[in-house]
Amino acid sequence: MQEFRILLIDDEPAQITSIKSFLKRRNYTVLSANSGSEGMAVVREGNVDLVLTDFRMPDMNGLEVVKALKEFNPEIPVVVITAFSDTEDAVQVMKEGAFDYLAKPVNLDELEALVQKAREHCYLISENKLLKEQLRERYKFDSIISQSGVMEDVLNTAGRVARSKATVLIRGESGTGKELIANAIHYGSERRDKPLITVNCAALAGNLLESELFGHEKGSFTGAISRHIGRFEQADGGTLFIDEIGDIPLLTQVKLLRALQFGEFERVGGSQTIKIDVRVVAATNRNLEELIEKGLFREDLYYRLNVITIQLPPLRERKADIPLLIRHFIKKYARENNKAIQGISKEGQDYLMRYHFPGNIRELENIIERAVVLARDAIITTDDLPAGLSAGSEKSILDPRNFSDPFPLKVAAFERAMIEEALELKKGNQSQAARLLGISERHLRSRMQKLEIVNNKR
Ligand SMILES: Nc1ncnc2c1ncn2[C@@H]1O[C@H](COP(=O)(O)OP(=O)(O)OP(=O)(O)O)[C@@H](O)[C@H]1O
Ligand SMILES: [Mg+2]
Incomplete structure (x- = not known):
C-alpha cells in the first residue's frame, strides 16, 4: 500500500500526541500543526492526503479550515473533531463539505474506521482519474491508425464535430x-x-430496449420490481452511443425522435417528463435507406440522425492502411503475449494486401493476434497466417443491381477492380497496365493515388 499522509491540526499538544502515536502505530505518516493557519501552510507544501482538525482553536476554527481547504483542493478529505455538545458546528462543517466529523472524546476505533474510509475514498478518486486518463489516452484521435486519404477526411470531420453538440451517425x-x-x-x-x-x-428485444434507453417505473410491467434509470438519464451531461440503431423497433423510434428533438421523455410506465442534456452518437452497418423503403425505419428519425454522417470505408478500400495496422497490431499483441516479434515478412504482408477483409479491421486484428501467438521466429511469415485467404470478388459492390452501396463507392470499386486486375495481369508493370486499360500512364498513376491502390507486384 502506498503511503497515506495525515495532517493533524489541534491547539492542544496532548491531543496531538495521543492521536499521533495511535495512528503511527497503525503505519500512517502523521504531520501536525498547532493552528489552522500553520496547518494550511503544511497543506500548501503538498502531499497531504487527509486532514484531521479540531473545531475550537484560537485563530482559524474548524469551519474556516474546511473552507480554506476546499478552496485550495476540494479533493483532500477533512474530518472535524468537535466537542460533544456542538452538533450545530458539526452540521455547519458537513455543509461546507467536510468528509465527516468525530465527537470528543475521540474514540480511537471510530477514528481508525474513518481514516480507512477516507483512504478508500481517496483511492477511488485517484483510481477513477487514472482510468479516465487511460480511456482518454486510448481513444484520442491519435490512437486511430490511418494514413489513407479517405480516413484522413473521416478523422477531420470527426474531430471537427466532436466539439459541437450535433448528433452524429x-x-x-x-x-x-x-x-x-x-x-x-x-x-x-x-x-x-x-x-x-x-x-x-441489436442485443435487446423490443420492450427491453425501450426500458433500457428510457428507464421504467416500478410495476410498469411484469418483472419491473423497482424503478430503473435508463441510459439516457445515465448519460445526462455526457454522450450516449446508440449502437446498431438500424435494429431499433418502430415504436421506440418515436420516443427516440422526441428525445433527440426536445431532450425529453417519460420513463416506461411513468408520467413525469424528464429533461436531459445528452449528445447522441449513433452507428449502424445496416442500410437505413432500404429499411425506410420497407417501412422499418422512420424517415423523420433518419433525417434527425443524419445531420452529420461519417462513412467509414471498408478496409479493402483503404489498403494503404494495412501495413500500418499490421505493425500496430504486431506491437500490441507482441507486448500482450510477451513475445519479441519484430514484424512480418514481405510475402506475408503481400498476402494480406491481396485479401478483401469482409470483417475489416477486426478481422485483420484477429489474424495478427493469432499469428503473433503462433510465430516461432521474430518475423511473422505466411505460415503463421490462415491459409486460403481469398482476394474476394467484391461482387456485391460491383453488381449493378445492388443499390445498397452509395453510387460513388460503387464507381470507385469498379475502377479499383479494373486497375488491380490490369496490374495483376501485367505483373505490376504500370506502363503495360495503362496500355491495357487504354489510358495514359500518368492518368493511371493519378487514379491509383486517388484510390490508394498499392502496386505490390513491383
Ligand atoms: N483505425 C484503427 N486503428 C486501430 N485500431 C482500429 C482501427 N479501426 C478499428 N480498430 C480496431 O478494430 C476493432 C473493431 O473496431 P470497432 O469495434 O470500432 O468496429 P465496429 O465498426 O464498431 O464493428 P461492428 O460493426 O462489428 O460493431 C477494434 O478492436 C478497434 O480497436
Ligand atoms: Mg461496433
Missing part, C-alpha cells in the same frame, strides 16, 4: 471502427469528463 461495415470513432468523438469533446454510455440495440 457513423456508418460502415462490421469491424471498420465505428465504435472507436464514437469513443474518439466523446473523448475529444467538452463532455469528456462526463459519462459515455453505450447501448446496443
Whole structure:
C-alpha cells in the first residue's frame, strides 16, 4: 500500500500526541500543526492526503479550515473533531463539505474506521482519474491508425464535430471502427469528463430496449420490481452511443425522435417528463435507406440522425492502411503475449494486401493476434497466417443491381477492380497496365493515388 499522509491540526499538544502515536502505530505518516493557519501552510507544501482538525482553536476554527481547504483542493478529505455538545458546528462543517466529523472524546476505533474510509475514498478518486486518463489516452484521435486519404477526411470531420453538440451517425461495415470513432468523438469533446454510455440495440428485444434507453417505473410491467434509470438519464451531461440503431423497433423510434428533438421523455410506465442534456452518437452497418423503403425505419428519425454522417470505408478500400495496422497490431499483441516479434515478412504482408477483409479491421486484428501467438521466429511469415485467404470478388459492390452501396463507392470499386486486375495481369508493370486499360500512364498513376491502390507486384 502506498503511503497515506495525515495532517493533524489541534491547539492542544496532548491531543496531538495521543492521536499521533495511535495512528503511527497503525503505519500512517502523521504531520501536525498547532493552528489552522500553520496547518494550511503544511497543506500548501503538498502531499497531504487527509486532514484531521479540531473545531475550537484560537485563530482559524474548524469551519474556516474546511473552507480554506476546499478552496485550495476540494479533493483532500477533512474530518472535524468537535466537542460533544456542538452538533450545530458539526452540521455547519458537513455543509461546507467536510468528509465527516468525530465527537470528543475521540474514540480511537471510530477514528481508525474513518481514516480507512477516507483512504478508500481517496483511492477511488485517484483510481477513477487514472482510468479516465487511460480511456482518454486510448481513444484520442491519435490512437486511430490511418494514413489513407479517405480516413484522413473521416478523422477531420470527426474531430471537427466532436466539439459541437450535433448528433452524429457513423456508418460502415462490421469491424471498420465505428465504435472507436464514437469513443474518439466523446473523448475529444467538452463532455469528456462526463459519462459515455453505450447501448446496443441489436442485443435487446423490443420492450427491453425501450426500458433500457428510457428507464421504467416500478410495476410498469411484469418483472419491473423497482424503478430503473435508463441510459439516457445515465448519460445526462455526457454522450450516449446508440449502437446498431438500424435494429431499433418502430415504436421506440418515436420516443427516440422526441428525445433527440426536445431532450425529453417519460420513463416506461411513468408520467413525469424528464429533461436531459445528452449528445447522441449513433452507428449502424445496416442500410437505413432500404429499411425506410420497407417501412422499418422512420424517415423523420433518419433525417434527425443524419445531420452529420461519417462513412467509414471498408478496409479493402483503404489498403494503404494495412501495413500500418499490421505493425500496430504486431506491437500490441507482441507486448500482450510477451513475445519479441519484430514484424512480418514481405510475402506475408503481400498476402494480406491481396485479401478483401469482409470483417475489416477486426478481422485483420484477429489474424495478427493469432499469428503473433503462433510465430516461432521474430518475423511473422505466411505460415503463421490462415491459409486460403481469398482476394474476394467484391461482387456485391460491383453488381449493378445492388443499390445498397452509395453510387460513388460503387464507381470507385469498379475502377479499383479494373486497375488491380490490369496490374495483376501485367505483373505490376504500370506502363503495360495503362496500355491495357487504354489510358495514359500518368492518368493511371493519378487514379491509383486517388484510390490508394498499392502496386505490390513491383
Ligand atoms: N483505425 C484503427 N486503428 C486501430 N485500431 C482500429 C482501427 N479501426 C478499428 N480498430 C480496431 O478494430 C476493432 C473493431 O473496431 P470497432 O469495434 O470500432 O468496429 P465496429 O465498426 O464498431 O464493428 P461492428 O460493426 O462489428 O460493431 C477494434 O478492436 C478497434 O480497436
Ligand atoms: Mg461496433
